[in-house]
Amino acid sequence: MENYLLILISTVFVNNIVLVRILGLCPFMGVSKRLEASIGMAAATAFVLTLGSGASFLVDKYLLGPDLIYLRTLSFIVVIAAIVQFTEMVLHKVFPLLYQVLGIYLPLITTNCAVLGIPLLIVQEQHDLVEALLIGLGGALGFSMVLIIFAGMRERLEGADIPPPFRGTAIAMITAGLMSIAFMGFAGLVK
Amino acid sequence: MLTALLAMAGLALFLGLVLGFAAIKFKVEESPLVQKIDAILPQTQCGQCGFPGCKPYATAIAAGEADINQCPPGGEEGIRKLAELLGVEPKPLNAEHGVTKPKSVAVIDEDICIGCTLCIQACPVDAILGAAKHMHTVIESECTGCELCVAPCPVDCISMAPLTEDISTWKWKYPVYSIKRT
Numbered sequence: 001m002e003n004y005l006l007i008l009i010s011t012v013f014v015n016n017i018v019l020v021r022i023l024g025l026c027p028f029m030g031v032s033k034r035l036e037a038s039i040g041m042a043a044a045t046a047f048v049l050t051l052g053s054g055a056s057f058l059v060d061k062y063l064l065g066p067d068l069i070y071l072r073t074l075s076f077i078v079v080i081a082a083i084v085q086f087t088e089m090v091l092h093k094v095f096p097l098l099y100q101v102l103g104i105y106l107p108l109i110t111t112n113c114a115v116l117g118i119p120l121l122i123v124q125e126q127h128d129l130v131e132a133l134l135i136g137l138g139g140a141l142g143f144s145m146v147l148i149i150f151a152g153m154r155e156r157l158e159g160a161d162i163p164p165p166f167r168g169t170a171i172a173m174i175t176a177g178l179m180s181i182a183f184m185g186f187a188g189l190v191k
Numbered sequence: 192m193l194t195a196l197l198a199m200a201g202l203a204l205f206l207g208l209v210l211g212f213a214a215i216k217f218k219v220e221e222s223p224l225v226q227k228i229d230a231i232l233p234q235t236q237c238g239q240c241g242f243p244g245c246k247p248y249a250t251a252i253a254a255g256e257a258d259i260n261q262c263p264p265g266g267e268e269g270i271r272k273l274a275e276l277l278g279v280e281p282k283p284l285n286a287e288h289g290v291t292k293p294k295s296v297a298v299i300d301e302d303i304c305i306g307c308t309l310c311i312q313a314c315p316v317d318a319i320l321g322a323a324k325h326m327h328t329v330i331e332s333e334c335t336g337c338e339l340c341v342a343p344c345p346v347d348c349i350s351m352a353p354l355t356e357d358i359s360t361w362k363w364k365y366p367v368y369s370i371k372r373t
Contacts, residue, residue, distance in 0.1 A: 071198065096219075
Protein backbone atom coordinates (compact mmCIF):
# COMPACT_ATOMS: atom_id res chain seq x y z
CA MET A 1 0.00 0.00 0.00
CA GLU A 2 2.75 2.38 0.99
CA ASN A 3 4.57 1.35 -2.13
CA TYR A 4 1.61 2.39 -4.29
CA LEU A 5 1.38 5.78 -2.60
CA LEU A 6 5.06 6.32 -3.18
CA ILE A 7 4.66 5.43 -6.85
CA LEU A 8 1.91 8.01 -7.21
CA ILE A 9 3.88 10.77 -5.49
CA SER A 10 6.96 9.86 -7.44
CA THR A 11 5.26 10.00 -10.83
CA VAL A 12 3.22 13.13 -10.11
CA PHE A 13 5.92 15.28 -8.52
CA VAL A 14 9.40 13.82 -8.55
CA ASN A 15 9.46 12.32 -12.03
CA ASN A 16 6.87 14.64 -13.51
CA ILE A 17 6.34 13.55 -17.09
CA VAL A 18 6.53 17.03 -18.61
CA LEU A 19 8.86 19.01 -16.41
CA VAL A 20 11.35 16.34 -15.37
CA ARG A 21 11.16 13.66 -18.04
CA ILE A 22 10.49 16.30 -20.74
CA LEU A 23 7.89 14.19 -22.53
CA GLY A 24 4.65 15.34 -24.11
CA LEU A 25 5.81 18.87 -24.77
CA CYS A 26 3.66 19.41 -27.85
CA PRO A 27 0.31 19.39 -26.04
CA PHE A 28 1.99 21.18 -23.13
CA MET A 29 2.93 24.14 -25.31
CA GLY A 30 0.16 23.76 -27.87
CA VAL A 31 -3.00 23.35 -25.83
CA SER A 32 -2.11 25.55 -22.87
CA LYS A 33 -3.32 28.86 -24.28
CA ARG A 34 -6.85 28.51 -22.93
CA LEU A 35 -7.78 27.03 -19.60
CA GLU A 36 -10.89 25.17 -20.87
CA ALA A 37 -8.98 23.56 -23.72
CA SER A 38 -6.23 22.47 -21.37
CA ILE A 39 -8.74 20.88 -18.99
CA GLY A 40 -10.22 18.86 -21.88
CA MET A 41 -6.75 17.82 -22.94
CA ALA A 42 -5.79 16.89 -19.39
CA ALA A 43 -8.87 14.68 -18.97
CA ALA A 44 -8.28 12.96 -22.31
CA THR A 45 -4.65 12.34 -21.46
CA ALA A 46 -5.49 10.89 -18.06
CA PHE A 47 -7.89 8.54 -19.76
CA VAL A 48 -5.57 7.39 -22.51
CA LEU A 49 -2.43 7.19 -20.41
CA THR A 50 -3.94 4.98 -17.71
CA LEU A 51 -5.59 2.63 -20.18
CA GLY A 52 -2.59 2.59 -22.48
CA SER A 53 -0.17 1.78 -19.66
CA GLY A 54 -2.23 -1.19 -18.50
CA ALA A 55 -2.87 -2.54 -21.98
CA SER A 56 0.68 -2.23 -23.22
CA PHE A 57 1.92 -3.85 -20.01
CA LEU A 58 -0.32 -6.84 -20.71
CA VAL A 59 0.79 -7.00 -24.34
CA ASP A 60 4.42 -6.88 -23.29
CA LYS A 61 4.03 -9.54 -20.66
CA TYR A 62 1.82 -12.07 -22.42
CA LEU A 63 2.35 -11.49 -26.13
CA LEU A 64 5.89 -10.24 -26.62
CA GLY A 65 7.71 -11.81 -23.71
CA PRO A 66 11.51 -11.63 -23.47
CA ASP A 67 12.08 -12.75 -27.08
CA LEU A 68 10.32 -10.02 -28.97
CA ILE A 69 11.44 -6.96 -27.02
CA TYR A 70 12.32 -5.16 -30.24
CA LEU A 71 8.62 -5.09 -31.16
CA ARG A 72 7.67 -3.08 -28.09
CA THR A 73 7.46 0.37 -29.69
CA LEU A 74 5.56 -0.87 -32.71
CA SER A 75 3.04 -2.99 -30.84
CA PHE A 76 2.48 -0.35 -28.15
CA ILE A 77 1.57 2.24 -30.77
CA VAL A 78 -0.88 -0.17 -32.37
CA VAL A 79 -2.44 -1.21 -29.07
CA ILE A 80 -2.79 2.32 -27.71
CA ALA A 81 -4.28 3.61 -30.96
CA ALA A 82 -6.78 0.75 -31.03
CA ILE A 83 -7.75 1.26 -27.39
CA VAL A 84 -8.33 4.96 -27.95
CA GLN A 85 -10.48 4.23 -30.97
CA PHE A 86 -12.45 1.68 -29.03
CA THR A 87 -13.04 3.88 -25.99
CA GLU A 88 -14.00 6.74 -28.26
CA MET A 89 -16.73 4.64 -29.85
CA VAL A 90 -17.97 3.35 -26.51
CA LEU A 91 -17.94 6.84 -25.01
CA HIS A 92 -19.81 8.27 -27.96
CA LYS A 93 -22.53 5.70 -27.46
CA VAL A 94 -22.70 5.37 -23.69
CA PHE A 95 -21.61 8.75 -22.28
CA PRO A 96 -22.28 11.40 -24.95
CA LEU A 97 -21.64 14.16 -22.42
CA LEU A 98 -18.16 12.94 -21.53
CA TYR A 99 -17.52 12.41 -25.23
CA GLN A 100 -18.34 16.06 -25.87
CA VAL A 101 -16.00 17.22 -23.11
CA LEU A 102 -13.07 15.14 -24.32
CA GLY A 103 -14.02 15.87 -27.92
CA ILE A 104 -11.16 16.26 -30.35
CA TYR A 105 -8.50 15.76 -27.70
CA LEU A 106 -9.09 12.05 -27.33
CA PRO A 107 -7.86 11.00 -30.80
CA LEU A 108 -5.33 13.84 -30.72
CA ILE A 109 -3.48 12.42 -27.73
CA THR A 110 -3.23 8.90 -29.17
CA THR A 111 0.27 8.95 -30.52
CA ASN A 112 1.67 11.55 -28.17
CA CYS A 113 5.20 10.83 -27.02
CA ALA A 114 4.19 10.89 -23.34
CA VAL A 115 1.52 8.29 -24.00
CA LEU A 116 4.08 6.03 -25.63
CA GLY A 117 6.94 6.97 -23.32
CA ILE A 118 5.28 6.02 -20.05
CA PRO A 119 4.45 2.41 -21.11
CA LEU A 120 7.99 1.97 -22.42
CA LEU A 121 9.42 3.20 -19.12
CA ILE A 122 7.07 0.89 -17.22
CA VAL A 123 8.16 -2.25 -19.04
CA GLN A 124 11.81 -1.25 -18.72
CA GLU A 125 11.52 -0.90 -14.98
CA GLN A 126 9.72 -4.28 -14.63
CA HIS A 127 6.65 -3.41 -12.59
CA ASP A 128 3.50 -5.48 -12.11
CA LEU A 129 0.06 -4.66 -13.51
CA VAL A 130 -1.25 -2.59 -10.59
CA GLU A 131 1.96 -0.60 -10.48
CA ALA A 132 1.79 -0.10 -14.24
CA LEU A 133 -1.74 1.28 -13.96
CA LEU A 134 -0.70 3.51 -11.06
CA ILE A 135 2.29 4.87 -12.93
CA GLY A 136 0.06 5.59 -15.91
CA LEU A 137 -2.46 7.34 -13.69
CA GLY A 138 0.25 9.21 -11.80
CA GLY A 139 1.89 10.33 -15.01
CA ALA A 140 -1.45 11.53 -16.27
CA LEU A 141 -2.20 13.37 -13.03
CA GLY A 142 1.19 15.04 -13.14
CA PHE A 143 0.67 16.01 -16.75
CA SER A 144 -2.83 17.35 -16.06
CA MET A 145 -1.68 19.35 -13.05
CA VAL A 146 1.23 20.95 -14.88
CA LEU A 147 -0.83 21.60 -18.01
CA ILE A 148 -3.64 23.31 -16.11
CA ILE A 149 -1.27 25.38 -13.94
CA PHE A 150 0.65 26.41 -17.05
CA ALA A 151 -2.54 27.32 -18.93
CA GLY A 152 -3.65 29.47 -16.00
CA MET A 153 -0.33 31.26 -16.00
CA ARG A 154 -0.39 31.82 -19.74
CA GLU A 155 -3.87 33.32 -19.52
CA ARG A 156 -2.60 35.77 -16.92
CA LEU A 157 0.55 36.43 -18.93
CA GLU A 158 -1.58 37.73 -21.79
CA GLY A 159 -2.55 40.70 -19.68
CA ALA A 160 0.94 41.26 -18.33
CA ASP A 161 3.27 43.99 -19.54
CA ILE A 162 5.93 41.82 -21.17
CA PRO A 163 8.86 43.39 -23.05
CA PRO A 164 8.14 43.03 -26.79
CA PRO A 165 10.94 40.57 -27.63
CA PHE A 166 9.64 38.11 -25.03
CA ARG A 167 5.99 38.15 -26.03
CA GLY A 168 4.16 35.01 -27.14
CA THR A 169 5.97 31.70 -27.24
CA ALA A 170 9.21 33.11 -25.81
CA ILE A 171 7.71 33.98 -22.43
CA ALA A 172 5.87 30.64 -22.42
CA MET A 173 9.15 28.80 -22.88
CA ILE A 174 10.79 30.78 -20.10
CA THR A 175 7.83 30.09 -17.82
CA ALA A 176 8.02 26.38 -18.60
CA GLY A 177 11.72 26.39 -17.83
CA LEU A 178 11.15 28.12 -14.50
CA MET A 179 8.42 25.61 -13.65
CA SER A 180 10.81 22.79 -14.48
CA ILE A 181 13.43 24.25 -12.17
CA ALA A 182 10.80 24.56 -9.44
CA PHE A 183 9.87 20.90 -9.86
CA MET A 184 13.49 19.89 -9.44
CA GLY A 185 12.97 20.83 -5.80
CA PHE A 186 10.96 17.65 -5.41
CA ALA A 187 13.98 15.50 -6.24
CA GLY A 188 14.89 13.28 -3.33
CA LEU A 189 11.34 13.32 -1.91
CA VAL A 190 10.95 9.66 -2.85
CA LYS A 191 13.99 7.46 -3.06
CA MET B 192 11.31 -13.88 -37.31
CA LEU B 193 8.22 -16.00 -37.83
CA THR B 194 7.10 -15.55 -34.23
CA ALA B 195 7.45 -11.81 -34.56
CA LEU B 196 5.38 -11.79 -37.73
CA LEU B 197 2.76 -14.05 -36.20
CA ALA B 198 2.61 -12.00 -33.02
CA MET B 199 2.12 -8.71 -34.83
CA ALA B 200 -0.30 -10.19 -37.33
CA GLY B 201 -2.29 -11.78 -34.55
CA LEU B 202 -2.34 -8.56 -32.55
CA ALA B 203 -3.41 -6.53 -35.56
CA LEU B 204 -6.07 -9.06 -36.50
CA PHE B 205 -7.45 -9.16 -32.96
CA LEU B 206 -7.55 -5.38 -32.61
CA GLY B 207 -9.08 -5.04 -36.05
CA LEU B 208 -11.82 -7.48 -35.14
CA VAL B 209 -12.51 -5.70 -31.86
CA LEU B 210 -12.68 -2.31 -33.58
CA GLY B 211 -14.86 -3.63 -36.37
CA PHE B 212 -17.19 -5.21 -33.88
CA ALA B 213 -17.31 -2.02 -31.80
CA ALA B 214 -18.04 0.07 -34.88
CA ILE B 215 -21.20 -1.98 -35.45
CA LYS B 216 -22.16 -2.50 -31.83
CA PHE B 217 -21.68 1.08 -30.68
CA LYS B 218 -22.87 2.83 -33.79
CA VAL B 219 -24.44 6.18 -32.92
CA GLU B 220 -27.62 7.07 -34.72
CA GLU B 221 -27.30 10.64 -35.89
CA SER B 222 -29.76 12.57 -37.93
CA PRO B 223 -27.97 13.57 -41.11
CA LEU B 224 -31.32 14.26 -42.80
CA VAL B 225 -31.39 17.94 -41.82
CA GLN B 226 -27.92 18.46 -43.29
CA LYS B 227 -28.88 16.65 -46.47
CA ILE B 228 -32.03 18.74 -46.91
CA ASP B 229 -30.12 21.91 -46.06
CA ALA B 230 -27.57 21.06 -48.75
CA ILE B 231 -30.33 20.97 -51.38
CA LEU B 232 -31.88 24.28 -50.33
CA PRO B 233 -30.42 27.28 -52.20
CA GLN B 234 -29.15 29.12 -49.06
CA THR B 235 -30.68 32.42 -50.05
CA GLN B 236 -31.95 32.81 -46.46
CA CYS B 237 -34.88 34.72 -47.99
CA GLY B 238 -37.56 33.44 -45.64
CA GLN B 239 -40.15 33.08 -48.38
CA CYS B 240 -40.94 29.61 -47.08
CA GLY B 241 -42.20 31.11 -43.84
CA PHE B 242 -39.17 30.05 -41.80
CA PRO B 243 -36.36 32.38 -40.72
CA GLY B 244 -33.82 30.76 -43.02
CA CYS B 245 -32.87 27.68 -44.96
CA LYS B 246 -31.68 25.65 -41.97
CA PRO B 247 -34.90 26.11 -39.94
CA TYR B 248 -36.88 25.16 -43.05
CA ALA B 249 -34.72 22.05 -43.46
CA THR B 250 -35.30 21.15 -39.80
CA ALA B 251 -39.04 21.62 -40.27
CA ILE B 252 -39.07 19.43 -43.37
CA ALA B 253 -37.12 16.73 -41.55
CA ALA B 254 -39.58 16.87 -38.66
CA GLY B 255 -42.50 16.64 -41.08
CA GLU B 256 -43.81 20.09 -40.10
CA ALA B 257 -43.38 21.71 -43.49
CA ASP B 258 -44.08 20.70 -47.05
CA ILE B 259 -41.32 20.43 -49.64
CA ASN B 260 -42.85 22.92 -52.07
CA GLN B 261 -42.33 26.18 -50.19
CA CYS B 262 -39.00 27.27 -51.62
CA PRO B 263 -39.36 29.56 -54.67
CA PRO B 264 -35.63 30.17 -55.21
CA GLY B 265 -35.02 26.43 -55.27
CA GLY B 266 -37.58 26.11 -58.03
CA GLU B 267 -38.87 22.90 -59.48
CA GLU B 268 -35.48 21.27 -59.50
CA GLY B 269 -35.10 21.83 -55.78
CA ILE B 270 -38.50 20.29 -55.13
CA ARG B 271 -37.63 17.34 -57.33
CA LYS B 272 -34.41 16.73 -55.40
CA LEU B 273 -36.16 17.03 -52.06
CA ALA B 274 -38.82 14.58 -53.22
CA GLU B 275 -36.13 12.19 -54.32
CA LEU B 276 -34.32 12.46 -51.00
CA LEU B 277 -37.44 12.02 -48.90
CA GLY B 278 -39.05 9.42 -51.11
CA VAL B 279 -42.26 11.39 -51.76
CA GLU B 280 -43.99 12.55 -54.94
CA PRO B 281 -42.77 15.89 -56.32
CA LYS B 282 -45.49 18.54 -56.33
CA PRO B 283 -45.76 21.98 -57.94
CA LEU B 284 -44.49 25.02 -56.09
CA ASN B 285 -46.91 26.42 -53.57
CA ALA B 286 -47.79 29.79 -55.12
CA GLU B 287 -48.52 31.54 -51.81
CA HIS B 288 -44.81 31.46 -51.04
CA GLY B 289 -43.90 33.16 -54.32
CA VAL B 290 -42.87 32.10 -57.78
CA THR B 291 -39.54 31.08 -59.17
CA LYS B 292 -37.66 33.92 -60.79
CA PRO B 293 -34.41 33.95 -62.67
CA LYS B 294 -31.49 34.54 -60.35
CA SER B 295 -31.09 38.25 -59.92
CA VAL B 296 -29.31 40.72 -57.68
CA ALA B 297 -30.55 43.89 -56.06
CA VAL B 298 -29.32 47.15 -57.56
CA ILE B 299 -29.52 50.44 -55.68
CA ASP B 300 -30.10 53.58 -57.72
CA GLU B 301 -27.43 55.58 -56.02
CA ASP B 302 -28.79 58.98 -57.15
CA ILE B 303 -32.05 58.43 -55.32
CA CYS B 304 -30.72 56.66 -52.19
CA ILE B 305 -31.10 58.83 -49.09
CA GLY B 306 -28.94 56.66 -46.82
CA CYS B 307 -31.68 55.54 -44.42
CA THR B 308 -30.01 52.12 -43.69
CA LEU B 309 -33.40 50.35 -43.74
CA CYS B 310 -32.28 48.00 -46.50
CA ILE B 311 -29.08 47.18 -44.59
CA GLN B 312 -31.15 46.01 -41.66
CA ALA B 313 -33.35 43.91 -43.94
CA CYS B 314 -30.53 42.12 -45.73
CA PRO B 315 -30.13 38.59 -44.32
CA VAL B 316 -26.64 38.08 -45.74
CA ASP B 317 -25.09 41.52 -45.07
CA ALA B 318 -24.63 42.20 -48.76
CA ILE B 319 -25.47 45.92 -48.55
CA LEU B 320 -22.76 48.36 -47.70
CA GLY B 321 -23.28 51.91 -46.43
CA ALA B 322 -23.74 54.20 -43.46
CA ALA B 323 -26.48 56.50 -42.22
CA LYS B 324 -27.02 59.49 -44.57
CA HIS B 325 -24.49 58.08 -46.98
CA MET B 326 -25.25 56.35 -50.23
CA HIS B 327 -25.57 52.54 -50.02
CA THR B 328 -24.54 49.93 -52.51
CA VAL B 329 -24.99 46.20 -53.01
CA ILE B 330 -22.09 43.78 -52.99
CA GLU B 331 -23.12 41.86 -56.06
CA SER B 332 -21.22 38.68 -55.25
CA GLU B 333 -22.84 38.44 -51.82
CA CYS B 334 -26.43 39.22 -52.88
CA THR B 335 -28.67 36.17 -52.98
CA GLY B 336 -31.53 37.91 -54.77
CA CYS B 337 -34.01 37.42 -51.94
CA GLU B 338 -35.78 40.77 -52.53
CA LEU B 339 -36.15 41.45 -48.80
CA CYS B 340 -34.53 44.87 -49.22
CA VAL B 341 -36.96 46.04 -51.90
CA ALA B 342 -39.99 46.56 -49.66
CA PRO B 343 -38.39 48.57 -46.80
CA CYS B 344 -36.87 51.22 -49.11
CA PRO B 345 -38.86 54.47 -48.57
CA VAL B 346 -37.81 55.99 -51.89
CA ASP B 347 -38.07 52.83 -54.01
CA CYS B 348 -34.54 53.05 -55.26
CA ILE B 349 -33.86 49.31 -55.19
CA SER B 350 -34.65 47.21 -58.21
CA MET B 351 -33.91 43.62 -59.05
CA ALA B 352 -31.63 43.09 -62.04
CA PRO B 353 -31.60 39.60 -63.53
CA LEU B 354 -28.18 38.05 -63.68
CA THR B 355 -27.15 37.08 -67.15
CA GLU B 356 -25.06 34.00 -67.39
CA ASP B 357 -21.54 34.85 -68.44
CA ILE B 358 -18.13 33.42 -67.87
CA SER B 359 -17.87 34.84 -64.35
CA THR B 360 -21.31 33.85 -63.11
CA TRP B 361 -21.57 30.43 -64.72
CA LYS B 362 -21.24 27.45 -62.45
CA TRP B 363 -21.93 23.75 -62.46
CA LYS B 364 -25.61 23.03 -62.19
CA TYR B 365 -25.30 20.39 -59.49
CA PRO B 366 -25.90 20.80 -56.59
CA VAL B 367 -27.02 24.39 -57.07
CA TYR B 368 -30.47 25.10 -58.51
CA SER B 369 -30.67 26.05 -62.12
CA ILE B 370 -29.87 29.66 -62.90
CA LYS B 371 -32.31 29.90 -65.81
CA ARG B 372 -36.01 29.34 -65.51
CA THR B 373 -36.77 25.72 -66.30
